[in-house]
Each structure stands twice: as structure tokens, then as C-alpha cells.
Amino acid sequence: MENKGLTYRDAGVDVDEGARAVELMKQHVKKTFTKNVLCGLGGFGGLFELDLTGIQRPVLVSGTDGVGTKLKIAFLADKHDTVGQDCVAMCVNDILCQGAKPLYFLDYLATGKLKPEKAADIVKGIADGCQLAGCALIGGETAEMPGIYEDGEYDMAGFAVGIVDKDKIIDGSKISAGDLLIGLPSSGIHSNGYSLVRKLFFDKMGLSIKDYVEALDATLGEALLTPTRIYVDICTKILEGFSVAGMVHITGGGFYENIPRIIPEGLGVEIHLESWPVLPIFTLMQQWGSIERDEMFKTFNMGIGMILVVKPEDREGLMQYLRDIGEEAYVIGEVIPNSTGVRLCQK
Structure with a gap:
């Protein structure tokens, strides 16, 4: 009997399904692109051209977060097209507090067994959130990690980068009694x-x-x-x-x-x-x-x-x-x- 060599798929990672997931995601990601995005999906890095019109002293503001155990509710309901908005919101709302306008967002999605349609639903939620925030989804990472996550479960995190004029940073220093x-x-x-x-x-x-x-x-x-x-x-x-x-x-x-x-x-x-x-x-x-x-x-x-x-x-x-x-x-x-x-x- 001929011995077949082991493959990555035998170990639980299907790169073909990964490629199909990316193709399904593209339709959602492209909806978030603005004229400032200089790259497509799949590059090694996201490229974003800054428009500094009206900004005298540009300061970049960044924030990162995840969705937490709200994901457990998505697993129970088998509904995955909204929690991506939660991930975006937790990041862009934070940087907004310092007066920053969100520019772009990147996400990280990790799962035990990659299911392209589910991954596309998750990214749809992220893209919807980015559109509501007026920022571009310029990249991310989808990791298939058998043995780390239970089948059907995943975790998600992301980060947003925004910009504010240094003279317009909101830091609470002007707050006084009676406000x-x-x-x-x-x-x-x-x-x-x-x-x-x-x-x-x-x-x-x-x-x-x-x-x-x-x-x-x-x-x-x-x-x-x-x-x-x-x-x-x-x-x-x-x-x-x-x-x-x-x-x-x-x-x-x-x-x-x-x-x-x-x-x-x-x-x-x-x-x-x-x-x-x-x-x-x-x-x-x-x-x-x-x-x-x-x-x-x-x-x-x-x-x-x-x-x-x-x-x-x-x-x-x-x-x-x-x-x-x-x-x-x-x-x-x-x-x-x-x-x-x-x-x-x-x-």
C-alpha cells in the first residue's frame, strides 16, 4: 500500500478554503475603500495616503480592542454578520474621544476551522462598521488554528488609526467645575x-x-x-x-x-x-x-x-x-x- 505524505490539510488547515474565504470577503471590503486607499486586498501591507487638507499639525491616534464574550452569543445564535461592527465600534469610538477622525481599520480573525461563508459574514459586519465610521478596511489577518479554538468558535480583534490636528486634541484639560x-x-x-x-x-x-x-x-x-x-x-x-x-x-x-x-x-x-x-x-x-x-x-x-x-x-x-x-x-x-x-x- 502506497504511503501518502502528510499535508497541511491533514493537520487541520485548508489553504484552499482560506483562499476562497478571501475571495468572498473582497466584495465587502471594497465597499469601504476611499480615494486614499492605494492597495487592494491581499498585499503584505495596507497603503493609505494621508490627506492633510486643513490640518496644520497632524497627530495620528490609534486604538485597539475586541468583542469579548459577546461572541459567545453569536455562536449560540449562529449569526455572525453583526459582531464585526462591534469590533470596529469599540476602536473608533475610543479614538473619537480625543477628537480624531478615523482613517482606516485592520482586523484579526482567528478560528479553529475556517468556514469561508462564516468568515465572509464576519467581515461583512466589519465592513458595515467601517462604512458607518467613514473609514477604510485596508487589511487584516485570518488565522486557522486547530487545537486552539473549538470547532465553530472564533475570536476577533482589530485596531483603528485616526488623525487630529494637534491644536484640536481633546484631553479633558479644559474641563472645569460647573461644566x-x-x-x-x-x-x-x-x-x-x-x-x-x-x-x-x-x-x-x-x-x-x-x-x-x-x-x-x-x-x-x-x-x-x-x-x-x-x-x-x-x-x-x-x-x-x-x-x-x-x-x-x-x-x-x-x-x-x-x-x-x-x-x-x-x-x-x-x-x-x-x-x-x-x-x-x-x-x-x-x-x-x-x-x-x-x-x-x-x-x-x-x-x-x-x-x-x-x-x-x-x-x-x-x-x-x-x-x-x-x-x-x-x-x-x-x-x-x-x-x-x-x-x-x-x-
Whole structure:
């Protein structure tokens, strides 16, 4: 009997399927290309030509993140075309906080067994997120790693690069007592706290991904897979017409960890409870899990995904502008003197 030599496919890696996955991805990736992209998909590096029109002192701003255990929900639901937007959002919303306009994005996708159609769905979500953020998806890496990931599972991360004029960097240094916090609504849980989410809904409550939850007017899977909102468009418009002293992306760590990142020493923040409508998903989790209020606010966004810190005199003009363009926003608190951290209070 003739002995056949081992192949890479015998070891669990199918390079032909990898090539087919790239072909399926191309249709989605090309939709994100702008005139600044000087390369196609498949090169050794992504090429992006900077347009420095109107920028006197260009500074590049970068951020990296992943989707976390929200991916477990995608596995259960076998729905993979939205979590890519979460990955983009977590990166571009972060660099936006320093006033940066996102330029381009690269992703990293690792799986145990590559399934081209699934990989293409994932990249579709990434491309959709890039289009919402106005940035180009100029490259990435898809790794097939048998023995590292279980069959049907994958992990994803990415990074975004943006640009800001040095004189327009937002770093919180101009924040002072009396400044107001304007909150922009989230689309849901976004991409943080999903280990607690899964423990509550699946372990404690015994629900399945297909169960309809009346309070959410959706199946549990639909509610939990709602993509993270991307704030680039609305915040870019705001920055073009208004002075903003600080910006906060409410991600892991909730209000308690993220807001202090931009507040100068000697100042604190007072958050006025009931000044915005908390989304039903958070009310439900708090009730069903008997979760303490402070635990909710240090884990989740509670319905506010982005916070802008503005001077009191700019409040009415900004709020009117947002009403005029159909955007929801809420004055959710203020900066207070002789304090530290975040304090929740009834107002």
C-alpha cells in the first residue's frame, strides 16, 4: 500500500478554503475603500495616503480592542454578520474621544476551522462598521488554528488609526467645575459585561437564545446581538460647530471607571439619575439578577454610550442643534469641585 505524505490539510488547515474565504470577503471590503486607499486586498501591507487638507499639525491616534464574550452569543445564535461592527465600534469610538477622525481599520480573525461563508459574514459586519465610521478596511489577518479554538468558535480583534490636528486634541484639560455632561444614547448593551449577561440569562434564568422576552419585544438573541452604536458621524458634526472639553466612551468599567479618565485632578462628577431613559434591557437585568445599582453602573453603559463635556453657556445651542437634526441627547450631570470620582444622585 502506497504511503501518502502528510499535508497541511491533514493537520487541520485548508489553504484552499482560506483562499476562497478571501475571495468572498473582497466584495465587502471594497465597499469601504476611499480615494486614499492605494492597495487592494491581499498585499503584505495596507497603503493609505494621508490627506492633510486643513490640518496644520497632524497627530495620528490609534486604538485597539475586541468583542469579548459577546461572541459567545453569536455562536449560540449562529449569526455572525453583526459582531464585526462591534469590533470596529469599540476602536473608533475610543479614538473619537480625543477628537480624531478615523482613517482606516485592520482586523484579526482567528478560528479553529475556517468556514469561508462564516468568515465572509464576519467581515461583512466589519465592513458595515467601517462604512458607518467613514473609514477604510485596508487589511487584516485570518488565522486557522486547530487545537486552539473549538470547532465553530472564533475570536476577533482589530485596531483603528485616526488623525487630529494637534491644536484640536481633546484631553479633558479644559474641563472645569460647573461644566455639563451631555449623554448620547446607546443602542443596547454594546460589547461590555457579557460574562455577567450570560450568567444571568442562561445560568440563573435558564433562558435560551430563541426565547421571546416581552419586556424587550424581541428574542433574547436579537436583543443581545444588537450592534454597538458608532458615534463618529454625530460627534464629528458636533465638533465642527461646538467646543467640547471632554469626551467619554462608556465601555468596560461603566460610568465609574471611564468618566474619571478625562476629569482633571481635584474635580469629580455628579450623575443625575432619572435624567435619561434607561433601556429596558438594563432594568430587566437589574431586577432579574437582583444586581446592586452601583454594580450596574460600573459594568454597563445604562443607556448612555458617549458623553460630551461642555461649558454651561454652550448647553442650549448644542441641545437645540441636536433636536433640529433629530438626535436624542440628555443633560445627565455636571462637574463638581473638591471631589473625586463619580457620584450618583437624584436630581
